[in-house]
Amino acid sequence: MFSARSTVFAACAALLMALAPIVVSVAAPEPIPEIRLEHGRFQPGELVVAADNPFQVRVTNHGPAAIEFESFELHRERVVQPGETITVYMPPLRAGTYRFFDDFNHATPQGAIVAK
Numbered sequence: 492m493f494s495a496r497s498t499v500f501a502a503c504a505a506l507l508m509a510l511a512p513i514v515v516s517v518a519a520p521e522p523i524p525e526i527r528l529e530h531g532r533f534q535p536g537e538l539v540v541a542a543d544n545p546f547q548v549r550v551t552n553h554g555p556a557a558i559e560f561e562s563f564e565l566h567r568e569r570v571v572q573p574g575e576t577i578t579v580y581m582p583p584l585r586a587g588t589y590r591f592f593d594d595f596n597h598a599t600p601q602g603a604i605v606a607k
Protein backbone atom coordinates (compact mmCIF):
# COMPACT_ATOMS: atom_id res chain seq x y z
CA MET A 492 0.00 0.00 0.00
CA PHE A 493 1.39 3.37 -0.99
CA SER A 494 -0.23 6.34 0.73
CA ALA A 495 0.69 9.99 0.95
CA ARG A 496 1.48 9.33 4.57
CA SER A 497 4.03 6.60 3.85
CA THR A 498 5.58 8.81 1.16
CA VAL A 499 6.07 11.59 3.71
CA PHE A 500 7.49 9.06 6.16
CA ALA A 501 9.93 7.75 3.56
CA ALA A 502 11.00 11.30 2.68
CA CYS A 503 11.58 12.11 6.36
CA ALA A 504 13.56 8.92 6.89
CA ALA A 505 15.72 9.73 3.88
CA LEU A 506 16.30 13.27 5.16
CA LEU A 507 17.25 12.00 8.63
CA MET A 508 19.69 9.53 7.15
CA ALA A 509 21.21 12.30 5.06
CA LEU A 510 21.56 14.56 8.12
CA ALA A 511 22.87 11.88 10.47
CA PRO A 512 26.55 12.21 9.46
CA ILE A 513 26.32 16.01 9.85
CA VAL A 514 24.91 15.68 13.36
CA VAL A 515 27.78 13.36 14.30
CA SER A 516 30.41 15.69 12.86
CA VAL A 517 29.22 18.75 14.81
CA ALA A 518 29.18 16.93 18.17
CA ALA A 519 31.15 19.06 20.63
CA PRO A 520 34.71 17.82 21.16
CA GLU A 521 35.95 17.19 24.69
CA PRO A 522 37.16 20.51 26.10
CA ILE A 523 40.91 20.64 26.66
CA PRO A 524 41.64 21.19 30.37
CA GLU A 525 43.81 24.13 31.31
CA ILE A 526 46.35 24.66 34.05
CA ARG A 527 47.16 28.30 34.80
CA LEU A 528 50.19 29.63 36.57
CA GLU A 529 48.62 32.56 38.37
CA HIS A 530 49.46 34.47 41.56
CA GLY A 531 52.46 32.23 42.15
CA ARG A 532 50.69 28.89 42.00
CA PHE A 533 49.21 26.39 39.59
CA GLN A 534 45.44 26.48 39.27
CA PRO A 535 43.91 24.03 39.56
CA GLY A 536 46.56 22.53 41.77
CA GLU A 537 45.12 19.14 40.99
CA LEU A 538 43.74 18.29 37.58
CA VAL A 539 41.70 15.09 37.28
CA VAL A 540 41.73 13.25 33.94
CA ALA A 541 40.42 9.90 32.75
CA ALA A 542 42.93 7.08 33.14
CA ASP A 543 43.98 5.02 30.12
CA ASN A 544 43.06 7.71 27.61
CA PRO A 545 45.42 10.02 25.75
CA PHE A 546 44.64 13.66 26.44
CA GLN A 547 45.93 17.18 26.01
CA VAL A 548 46.36 19.86 28.60
CA ARG A 549 46.92 23.56 28.05
CA VAL A 550 49.34 25.39 30.29
CA THR A 551 49.03 29.17 30.44
CA ASN A 552 51.51 31.40 32.19
CA HIS A 553 49.74 34.45 33.63
CA GLY A 554 52.79 35.40 35.68
CA PRO A 555 55.39 38.08 34.92
CA ALA A 556 58.32 35.68 34.32
CA ALA A 557 58.96 32.61 32.21
CA ILE A 558 58.22 29.26 33.86
CA GLU A 559 59.26 25.74 33.09
CA PHE A 560 56.39 23.30 33.32
CA GLU A 561 58.19 20.15 34.37
CA SER A 562 57.27 16.65 35.49
CA PHE A 563 59.63 13.75 36.06
CA GLU A 564 56.72 11.31 36.18
CA LEU A 565 55.23 12.59 32.93
CA HIS A 566 58.60 13.11 31.23
CA ARG A 567 57.73 16.65 30.28
CA GLU A 568 59.77 19.85 30.41
CA ARG A 569 58.42 22.87 28.59
CA VAL A 570 59.24 26.55 28.90
CA VAL A 571 56.19 28.84 28.95
CA GLN A 572 56.76 32.55 28.43
CA PRO A 573 54.62 35.19 30.19
CA GLY A 574 51.23 35.37 28.48
CA GLU A 575 51.89 32.20 26.50
CA THR A 576 49.73 29.06 26.32
CA ILE A 577 51.27 25.75 25.36
CA THR A 578 49.54 22.47 24.59
CA VAL A 579 51.04 19.35 26.13
CA TYR A 580 50.14 16.00 24.58
CA MET A 581 49.91 13.16 27.06
CA PRO A 582 49.84 9.42 26.45
CA PRO A 583 47.29 7.20 28.22
CA LEU A 584 48.12 7.28 31.92
CA ARG A 585 47.60 4.51 34.41
CA ALA A 586 45.52 5.56 37.40
CA GLY A 587 47.74 7.53 39.72
CA THR A 588 49.13 10.90 40.69
CA TYR A 589 51.67 12.65 38.48
CA ARG A 590 53.31 15.68 40.04
CA PHE A 591 54.51 18.71 38.11
CA PHE A 592 56.33 21.87 39.13
CA ASP A 593 57.94 25.06 37.86
CA ASP A 594 61.59 24.23 37.45
CA PHE A 595 62.48 27.92 37.16
CA ASN A 596 61.02 28.71 40.57
CA HIS A 597 61.00 25.97 43.14
CA ALA A 598 59.11 28.20 45.58
CA THR A 599 56.02 27.68 43.40
CA PRO A 600 53.80 25.03 44.99
CA GLN A 601 53.72 21.79 43.03
CA GLY A 602 50.64 20.64 41.18
CA ALA A 603 49.48 17.22 40.10
CA ILE A 604 47.58 15.52 37.33
CA VAL A 605 45.48 12.75 38.80
CA ALA A 606 44.38 9.98 36.46
CA LYS A 607 41.29 8.12 37.67
Ligand SMILES: [Cu+2]
Nearest residue numbers: 559561568594
Ligand atom coordinates in the same frame (compact mmCIF):
# COMPACT_ATOMS: atom_id res chain seq x y z
CU1 LIG B 1 63.75 21.59 33.87
